[in-house]
Amino acid sequence: xxxxxxxTHFFHKDLLGDNDFAPRPFPDVExxxxxxxxxxxxxxxxxxxxxxxxxxxxxxxxxxxxxxxAVFSVLKSLNGHLVLIKGNHDSRAFFKYLASHNFMxxxxxxxxxxxVGVLIKFNHRQxxxxxxxxxxxxxxxxxxxxxxIHHYSVxxxxxxxxxxxxxxxxxxxxxxxxxxxxxxTDIEQMVQGKFEDFGKRG
Numbered sequence: 001x002x003x004x005x006x007x008t009h010f011f012h013k014d015l016l017g018d019n020d021f022a023p024r025p026f027p028d029v030e031x032x033x034x035x036x037x038x039x040x041x042x043x044x045x046x047x048x049x050x051x052x053x054x055x056x057x058x059x060x061x062x063x064x065x066x067x068x069x070a071v072f073s074v075l076k077s078l079n080g081h082l083v084l085i086k087g088n089h090d091s092r093a094f095f096k097y098l099a100s101h102n103f104m105x106x107x108x109x110x111x112x113x114x115x116v117g118v119l120i121k122f123n124h125r126q127x128x129x130x131x132x133x134x135x136x137x138x139x140x141x142x143x144x145x146x147x148x149i150h151h152y153s154v155x156x157x158x159x160x161x162x163x164x165x166x167x168x169x170x171x172x173x174x175x176x177x178x179x180x181x182x183x184x185t186d187i188e189q190m191v192q193g194k195f196e197d198f199g200k201r202g
Contacts, residue, residue: 002122003043003050003080003181006087006131006147007163008036010074011059011067022150022165036164036179037077043180044079047106050181051118053147053162054087054131056094068097081105083112087131087147123188133159143191157198160190168194 007022009015010033015024026032044050056075061067071094075082086095098111117130125141128134133154134144146154147163154161161168164179171193172186182190 001045001048002120002184003048004053004129004145004162004187005040005050005164005179005181006053006161007055007150007165008052008057008179009055009089010036010057010071012057014058024165033074037074039177039180041077041079042177043183046079048080049083050078050080051083051085051120051129051145053085053129053145055089055147055163056084056087058089064093065097068094072098072101076110081108081110081112083114083118085114085117085129085131122184125191127187133161143187145187157194160187160194162187171197 009022011029013029015022016026016029016032017023024032026035057071059067059071075098084090084095095113099113102109102111104110117128120127120129125143127143127145129145131146132148133146135156136142136144136158139158142158144159145162146159147161149161150163150165151167152161153167162182168190169176171190173189176182176186
């Protein structure tokens with residue numbers, strides 16, 4: 001099964017507490033990290049694929065290798081094969097570190113890497129997965145799954161924010177636990193919900 005997420009921002013201290021961009025009510029980054037890991041693994045199996053649309057972590061140390069090791073340790077603890085699309089906070093050096101420490105899970109590499117985006121098809125639609133929202137113009141059966149803007153929503157019905165802070169999770173018919181990647185069924189609900197929302201605006 002495929003899942004989708006973005007903007008986990010592991011180790012990002014500045015997001016803790018109340019702020020205007022991505023408020024996260026946790027006392028420390030360790031608690032936040034563990035909450036995401038727990039909720040992720042409660043839904044994702046080792047054989048599943050998770051498309052992570054950028055901004056994995058924000059953690060700087062001297063030397064930089066220490067932060068790479070710490071984030072790698074978190075990613076190793078997450079279930080599934082991770083297809084990583086580079087976000088503005090994901091360095092090439094970190095991706096190279098992950099590539100050099102890649103390992104096999106159920107006969108597939110744990111990590112797959114993409115600089116710009118990925119295109120897949122399900123539910124009779126094409127899904128362009130990018131970190132930044134795309135402005136695609138008038139299109140049919142094409143949806144842009146993206147991250148980057150945290151608790152904001154693009155005012156375009158074909159753009160769906162799949163970041164863990166997204167307000168578009170309110171289109172779901174249940175309360176998704178914080179940090180849980182969205183399933184294909186969740187994405188379908190979000191797409192339909194946003195289409196219906198725009199339809200009501202007349």
